[in-house]
Amino acid sequence: MRFARNSEIYGEEEAAEHLYQVTSGAVRTYRILEDGRRQIGAFYLSGDIFGFEAGDTYIASAEAICESQVLMVRRSALMIRAIHEKDLARQLWNATALELRRSQDHVMLLISSAEQRVMGFLRDMARRAPKNAAIELPMSRQDIADYLGLTIETVSRTFTQLEQKGIISLPTSRRVELRDHILFHDFTRNLG
Amino acid sequence: MRFARNSEIYGEEEAAEHLYQVTSGAVRTYRILEDGRRQIGAFYLSGDIFGFEAGDTYIASAEAICESQVLMVRRSALMIRAIHEKDLARQLWNATALELRRSQDHVMLLISSAEQRVMGFLRDMARRAPKNAAIELPMSRQDIADYLGLTIETVSRTFTQLEQKGIISLPTSRRVELRDHILFHDFTRNLG
DNA sequence: CGAGTTGTTGACCCTTGTCAAAGTATGTGG
């Protein structure tokens, strides 16, 4: 399936009929608060699987950030196969556990300072992006702000400050280059 | 198994050998950040099941908040049973999905104001506590602060402000009574 | 009763949000 920029893939509270895998492009999941603010739960890039945040209904909406291709699999079909293929059942459970871990890492991000949040976000993107290249951000500053629980102005200012400190460089607003030691720091944490 | 106040039930990064159910008392799970701050991931009360936040190793530590009794079940035994009892497998997956949902609700809490966070916390405790009675909080202000990403001072001040506004009353620091309409508001949200 | 823990309050400051404006891309139609 193809989805245009900003088009909805599924909506919160809809029956969760499919699991999804991004084959190209990028996807965001989000929830809207009573006061109208938007909280982005996660970004999914090429290769990532999403739609696991579900019991019977989705608990977040999903949208394509840019023109994206997405693979769809019927949950019901998977469930039937999972009865006999114990390995598949295990994989489904593991994938949900992985999402849980991601969400808990997200919580850890949200309790630190603006600079720490942006750095954490960039480290995560760097880890998931094609190795050692500059990061190409598919999402807007507003998306990043809504993911990190900051305002767009604070995100923008923090990017500028990180560049002034020489921690990143910003050839364009959507392209970020990190100094190597930052990546290294992240790797040691994951191995630790 | 009995655990004394503040004693460790399991540690982060340990092999995840058991699932747990609280039979009496209360449990907190937490992670420590590099800078030494503690983030509490969840509180578990009587009847709650925990230890699901795990692949092969726990991703948080668990401690008894007060003298507590906890039921332990070997994960390996459950996994073996789950191969044949498809319903059990389903339940395990569902329980993890429920934890995921809890974590995402936690994220939503963390992006709002101090008052909203404390209110959200109290609503959650009220919903889980024995119906319509005053809430008896097993955890300290420090625990609440570390759960909500605030300081102990801000939590204390917010409790005082809520009482001054007539939204709660505080017979003692660990006992909270909410006005009915607050509970009602919560119920309507859950019913959708 | 006294010592240690837990909770509350006050004064001040810093980070981040708010409001406003200007700068930069990107795209569209002539």
Added chain:
DNA sequence: CCACATACTTTGACAAGGGTCAACAACTCG
């Protein structure tokens, strides 16, 4: 190719919410 419109991003000035530091009050437990 240019003129214009629209989105997105950056920057500045100011205000407010929450953090920090410090003192004090209330509970617990020996």
